[in-house]
Amino acid sequence: MLSLRESQRAVLQSARLFTAIGETDLDSLLACLGARLVQAERDSFLLRAGDSVHSLGLVLSGALHVSKENTEGERVLIAALSPGDCFAEALCCAGIAESPVSVVAAADSAVLLLDFQRLLHNCPRTCAFHTKLIENMLGMLAQKNLSLQGRMEVLGHKTLRRRILHYLQPLSAHPGSNVYIPFNREELAEYLCVDRSALSHELGRMKQDGLLDYHKNCFRLL
Amino acid sequence: MLSLRESQRAVLQSARLFTAIGETDLDSLLACLGARLVQAERDSFLLRAGDSVHSLGLVLSGALHVSKENTEGERVLIAALSPGDCFAEALCCAGIAESPVSVVAAADSAVLLLDFQRLLHNCPRTCAFHTKLIENMLGMLAQKNLSLQGRMEVLGHKTLRRRILHYLQPLSAHPGSNVYIPFNREELAEYLCVDRSALSHELGRMKQDGLLDYHKNCFRLL
DNA sequence: AAAAGTCCGTGGTATTTACCACGGATAGAG
């Protein structure tokens, strides 16, 4: 039996993966899925590119970064994960044993690991929830697909300035509102696939041009 | 009852969406899914960004391009689809009514349209195949997720030369083998998100440097 | 066969970005 904190339970309840699964059912389900709780210190790896994977990960607290190194040794930041988000679910559903990406804790984090096999294949006891789980997984994958497309659109812009703007705009509720991004400069550069100092240069010019204002990782579009 | 050509039936049989569904079952399944056959002439739209979508598309013959216009009016080519491939499946599973992308016929094509609602929700008669369908859809979405990540990796490269190489390498069976790409120069530029003439320039330099050889849309890595 | 249209390579130039090096600010460790 897993011992989870109240806040971690709340994350599970509202996680996309467990939509429409009751609180009481969740316990038996977690047991059936072979759920394991893992604590990850900041900067520690939950998965390394090339590792064999057998579990899906669900973020309970903290923050994770999904990244990949290209052949030139540069890192590409693929996504930032918050509590409730999952990783390796595509590998699970595509039946890929070897991970193409790395997952690192960007802060001290807690992660729930769920067994691939038990997720996808019916077991007698979880049968009732199984269908619901698959349905949720379908929704998650579809959602991630669309967000990857959104990411591609950002990378599709030819100038650094437009990449920055199109990264920030969807995060900004309205012009003038504060946006706290989950990256420092170096990470944002890896996310936008540009040189760090070029990013700093361009941010400076944009501030000068009155397009935006920022301090540390808090931005404001004007 | 749909009247499909033999070759179109073969495509359906080997399509990822219908994996492990027998030939005899396929007919009744297609009827239950409200399948409609659509012929699309080259350059005609099967879907426009902003349109409301209610059907998943499955390519029977020809070739389709999935693209999106960014706010500057530049087109970003997201994917090239071949017979057996699907589009709008993520929209279907995420319950998005308005398409963020456009789908255009790159050649005269035949496409099968399947109703979203009937795909996702059980109907009494298709119950037996329904589970299998969902399972296949899960695999397709996962696969597409991974291919989008691969695409991002290409866009992640800072130099045009490396983008070109990393686009071609996975397509090349071995060094020296012919690779026929589904794009002309302008389309390849839109796929790699670079300027067309800059692409031509760089291809010329790469040929001069002995990195590759090409003629029209046939490439050879050396 | 001529005309029109499309595709693609090329030259030249202006912009943009990458790259390197440095130093100030800040936070954390001893």
Add this chain to the structure above:
DNA sequence: CTCTATCCGTGGTAAATACCACGGACTTTT
């Protein structure tokens, strides 16, 4: 407090790309 490490802005330069314009090759149309 001091030392150290990290983060980030800055300047300067080399390199890469975008952008524009043009013309030749090839296709399709009439």
